[in-house]
Amino acid sequence: MSWWLLHVDLDQFIAAVEILRRPELRGRPVVVGGDGDPTRARQVVATASYEARAFGVRSGIPLRVAARRCPEAVFLPSDPPAYRAASADVMATLARFPVQxxxxxxxxAFLGTETGDPMALAVDVRRAVLDGTGLSCAVGVGDNKLTAKHAARFAKPGGIHQLTAATWMAAMGAKPAAELWGVGPKTTKKLTALGLHTIADLAGADLATLTEHFGANAGGWLQLSARGTGETTVDTTPWIARSRSRETTFAADLTDRASVAQQVAALARALGADVIGDGRRVTHVAVKVRFSSFYTPTRVMKLRAGPTTDLDEIERAALTVLDKFDLDGGRPVRLVGVRTDLAMEDP
DNA sequence: TCTGGGGTCCTAGGACCC
DNA sequence: TCTGGGGTCCTAGGACCC
Incomplete structure (x- = not known):
């Protein structure tokens, strides 16, 4: 018996939920994103089915590009409530296992458990999810969260794979550092400049060099990750959101300050109603503006009178924060967003 | 073919106080 | 009178993830 972590990762989740309620779509290229109209600009792919991915359709590319790459694809609007409900079903299924x-x-999801046969557990989990929800998942088995997460990548789609400290370097060492969980484009660029290309390069790199370029925290974390070391604990406490935000990209840029202010006020009220409805109190209000140049500053204000549940105060604060932006001359605005930071005491 | 939306965490630097 | 250093609060931005 020893402590194992399982990483459960649903296959093409959003597309899979859509296919589940429209079985006639199974086996076809399905693309979900925006309002589902690929002729409209400024919308991107949320998830593509594996059949669509074969045409080069990936998350994040514009719907228009997806339509060009795969004209026969079925385009569907994003339906977050349906995905939330499907997710809750899956998590309820997982919660029935004797695991953290x-x-x-x-x-x-991560599952942590003391077991002598983690692969058998993985088989049971995958079966239970499929039988209980109709959704297919990959399950990664590891001795920590990092190895479990990467094991799940090997297992995709729909499989089971084990990766531990003992097998890590043989499986991962030759891969580009960019494939490491937590290493994004910026870090990859800096690593390349240091001559560190693979995960093995990073694992063998001089720690002082890493901390010099990435800071003591990130530098140490990078090297540990490259060596397959990760968290072994599972945090079972229910998640309490730190913030909630809402943003809108306009089909056409806004060019007058009054329209921008009106949009910010509307977002602030809608968002405020949501978080207050959830019994939360707002500590800060932030506004984000993306100009046509894609320059995207954010400004934030702490509410001086303390955490609030007053919708009018949230709206006023958002408009006050908006005043910090230079909107002179009708600089074209393509997106505005409002974020509320939430008090973390008991609501 | 111009580039969504919703999050978290970390760091740097200025303000201010002692 | 020409000036150190620590601590904390606050904001802005960077980076990454799903």
Missing amino acids: LQVYGWDE
């Missing part, structure tokens, strides 16, 4: 469960977003 950490929900990790809509379509992922």
Whole structure:
């Protein structure tokens, strides 16, 4: 018996939920994103089915590009409530196992358990999810969260894979450092400049060099990750959101200050109603503006009178924060967003 | 073919106080 | 009179993830 972590990762989750309620779509290229109209600009792919991915359709590319790459694809609007409900079903299924469960977003979870046969557990989990919800998942088995997460990548789609400290370097060493969980484009660029290309390069790199370029925290974390070391604990406490935000990209840029202010006020009220409805108190209000140049500053204000549940105060604060922006001359605005930071005491 | 939306965490730097 | 250093609060931005 020893401590194992399983990472459960649902396959093409959003597309899979859509296919589940429209079985006639199974086997076809399905693309979900925006309002589902690929002729409209400024909308991107949320998830593509594996059939659509074969045409080069990936998350994040414009719907128009997806339509060009795969004209026969079925385009569907994003339906977050349906995905939330499907996710809750999956998590409820996982919670029935004698494990510690950490929900990790809509379509992922970590399971921690003391067991002598983690692969058998993985088989049971995958079967239970499929039988209980109709959704297929990959299960990664590891000795920590990092190895479990990467094991799940090997297992995708729909499989089971084990990765531990003992097998890490043989499986991962030759891969580009960019494939490491937590290493994004910026870090990759800096690593490349240091001559560190693979995960093995990073694992063998001089720690002083890493901390010099990435800071003591990130530098140490990078090296540990490259060596396959990660968290072994599962946080089972229910998640309490630190913030909630809402943003809108306009089909056409806004060019007058009054329209921008009106949009900010509307977002602030809608968002405020949501968080207050959830019994939360707002500590800060932030506003984000994306100009046509894609320059995207954010400004934030702490509410001086303390955490509030007053919708009018939230709206006023958002408009006050908006005043910090230079909107002179009708600089074209393509997006505005409002974020509320939430008090973390008991609501 | 111009680039969504919703999050978290970390760091740097200025203000201010002692 | 020409000036150190620590601590904390606050904001802005960077980076990454799903």
